[in-house]
Amino acid sequence: MGVARYWREIPARYNLIGKKCQVCGKVYFPPRTICPKCRRKSIGRMQDYKLSGKGTVESYTIIYTPPPEFEGKAPYAIALIKMEEGCYLTGQIVDCELDEIHIGMKVEACFRRIQEDGKRGAIYYGYKFRKAES
Amino acid sequence: MREVAIIGIGMTEFGELWQKSFRELVAEAGVKAILDAGIEGENIDAMYIGGMSTGRFIGQEHVGSLALEVAGLEDLHIPATRVEAACASGGVAMHQGYIAVASGMYDIVVVGGAEKMTDVVGGEATNILASAADREWESFFGATFPGLYALMARYHMHHHGTTQEQLAMVAVKNHHNGSLNPKAQFRREISIEDVLNSPIVAEPLHLLDCSPITDGAAAAILAPVDIARKYTDKIIKIKASVQACDTLSFHSRSRFDSLPAAVHAAKKAYEMAGVKPSDIDVAEVHDCFTIAEIIAIEDLGFVEKGKGGKATEDGLTALDGQIPVNTSGGLKAKGHPVGATGVAQINEIVMQLRGEADKRQVKGATIGLTHNVGGSGGTAVIHILEAI
Numbered sequence: 228m229g230v231a232r233y234w235r236e237i238p239a240r241y242n243l244i245g246k247k248c249q250v251c252g253k254v255y256f257p258p259r260t261i262c263p264k265c266r267r268k269s270i271g272r273m274q275d276y277k278l279s280g281k282g283t284v285e286s287y288t289i290i291y292t293p294p295p296e297f298e299g300k301a302p303y304a305i306a307l308i309k310m311e312e313g314c315y316l317t318g319q320i321v322d323c324e325l326d327e328i329h330i331g332m333k334v335e336a337c338f339r340r341i342q343e344d345g346k347r348g349a350i351y352y353g354y355k356f357r358k359a360e361s
Numbered sequence: 362m363r364e365v366a367i368i369g370i371g372m373t374e375f376g377e378l379w380q381k382s383f384r385e386l387v388a389e390a391g392v393k394a395i396l397d398a399g400i401e402g403e404n405i406d407a408m409y410i411g412g413m414s415t416g417r418f419i420g421q422e423h424v425g426s427l428a429l430e431v432a433g434l435e436d437l438h439i440p441a442t443r444v445e446a447a448c449a450s451g452g453v454a455m456h457q458g459y460i461a462v463a464s465g466m467y468d469i470v471v472v473g474g475a476e477k478m479t480d481v482v483g484g485e486a487t488n489i490l491a492s493a494a495d496r497e498w499e500s501f502f503g504a505t506f507p508g509l510y511a512l513m514a515r516y517h518m519h520h521h522g523t524t525q526e527q528l529a530m531v532a533v534k535n536h537h538n539g540s541l542n543p544k545a546q547f548r549r550e551i552s553i554e555d556v557l558n559s560p561i562v563a564e565p566l567h568l569l570d571c572s573p574i575t576d577g578a579a580a581a582i583l584a585p586v587d588i589a590r591k592y593t594d595k596i597i598k599i600k601a602s603v604q605a606c607d608t609l610s611f612h613s614r615s616r617f618d619s620l621p622a623a624v625h626a627a628k629k630a631y632e633m634a635g636v637k638p639s640d641i642d643v644a645e646v647h648d649c650f651t652i653a654e655i656i657a658i659e660d661l662g663f664v665e666k667g668k669g670g671k672a673t674e675d676g677l678t679a680l681d682g683q684i685p686v687n688t689s690g691g692l693k694a695k696g697h698p699v700g701a702t703g704v705a706q707i708n709e710i711v712m713q714l715r716g717e718a719d720k721r722q723v724k725g726a727t728i729g730l731t732h733n734v735g736g737s738g739g740t741a742v743i744h745i746l747e748a749i
Contacts, residue, residue, distance in 0.1 A: 236497060257497070257498045257610075257613075285516065285617065286512040286513070286515045286516040286519070286617060287512070287515060288508050288511035288512055288514075288515060288563045288564050288565070288566075289561070289563070289564040290503065290504075290505055290508050290563050291560065291561045291562055291563065291564070292487070292505065292507070292560075292562045292563065293484075293503065293505065294484060294487055294488050294491055294500065294503070294505055295483070295484040295485070295487075295488055296488075296503075297503045298484070300503070303503060305502070305503055305504045305508050305512070305563075306512075307512045307516070307611070307612055307617065315612040315613065316498070316612050317498065317499050317502055317504050317512075317610070317611070317612050318502050319502060319503055330515070330516075330519050341501065341502060341503070342501070342503075351501075353501070353502065355502075
């Protein structure tokens with residue numbers, strides 16, 4: 228896979244830059260070009276918006292059968308996370324025992340290695356989540 | 362819009378069919394359907410074939426043309442189109458065929474669906490299936506396809522009290538039905554303990570909560586109802602054909618205990634057919650994972666939201682229940698060659714409505730429904746069929 232494909236997504240994956248609709252104020256992550264509520268009115272009015280990184284676990288699973296890129300990493304936790312700004316995303320939960328994870332758990336984003344393109348390819352980074360301190 | 366009928370069906374056995382190639386599967390299902398309908402090649406106006414990822418499973422795109430070639434119909438230059446909507450490719454091919462006939466553009470249309478999944482090895486099939494999810498924002502971070510349904514399962518369990526045992530009961534029921542279907546991949550009974558003791562794939566889903574990797578193909582022949590009478594007296598009318606879509610990613614949906622696209626498609630399909638959920642005698646639903654069947658029977662209005670697990674436990678959806686669901690064995694036991702599934706579901710309902718389902722026949726079935734889902738709910742297709 229070409230490196231450009233990953234390079235393009237760096238702002239969102241490294242710094243949680245999403246989009247905010249300047250018409251209705253709703254925040255979207257992953258970034259969207261058009262607000263599905265305001266549609267036509269939102270064209271050209273979607274501004275970059277950095278998420279706080281704080282969220283709550285809405286659901287989670289422990290992956291025991293990983294895809295090839297995550298071979299050797301299982302078991303690991305994947306969660307559906309509701310961010311403080313109201314949008315939802317999918318990410319791993321790290322830095323805790325797997326049985327500590329529960330629905331309603333407060334989490335915060337951290338910057339981590341996600342996967343690599345084989346032994347000699349590029350290393351891809353992005354967000355994972357850990358238990359929130361406060 | 363013209364009324365549309367199904368005048369012929371055909372499908373291969375489902376399973377790990379190492380001895381058969383993609384093209385042999387397509388030919389076998391197509392020929393069976395054409396013979397069942399009693400039509401000639403000259404009668405065919407168009408073909409639609411559902412296939413999720415022929416490019417990655419067998420390195421072959423352009424399978425519309427390939428289907429025409431294996432059917433030996435190239436001299437007629439029939440338009441043959443490949444249709445893709447992940448695991449709903451077959452259902453969407455049916456919907457396209459329906460539109461083509463209903464509109465008056467074509468009279469006789471062959472709809473097919475096929476997938477050859479065992480020509481890739483190791484984790485490759487899992488990786489290909491993950492492309493039905495959002496590659497950039499789900500799979501990239503390590504979410505697998507079973508993982509997304511596991512998120513649904515955990516959410517449903519937390520909010521509605523659905524239990525691990527109730528999930529397992531879906532698999533037990535569908536394996537029982539599969540044991541009565543000579544074309545099913547798994548023709549053996551399993552117990553709740555078997556499911557709970559099978560390896561965990563993505564907690565809370567165990568291996569036996571998941572549908573398998575399968576090779577297979579299925580086909581159906583469509584015609585306007587008035588022309589259909591020329592070929593057969595076993596006419597099955599398509600009372601509704603509805604497709605609805607939603608976001609590609611699961612996390613962007615408006616609900617997590619339901620597939621909003623399926624709810625939307627079901628509502629429109631009931632209106633189109635002029636029937637209520639309680640009028641359905643038999644249904645084939647998209648049980649790619651056990652939780653998916655529980656959510657499906659809720660989304661289809663067979664039971665209230667949150668009651669799907671209990672309804673399964675109470676036997677509502679069993680072969681002798683009020684609304685038998687997945688009499689074929691479903692994706693779980695019949696097998697799930699992704700592109701073929703939507704058309705295979707149609708095959709089962711047509712057999713039920715013709716009274717040809719043998720040991721798994723639902724007595725007196727006249728109205729049946731199919732529910733075919735792509736990805737984690739990005740596409741949903743509902744068909745309602747009636748024997749006339």
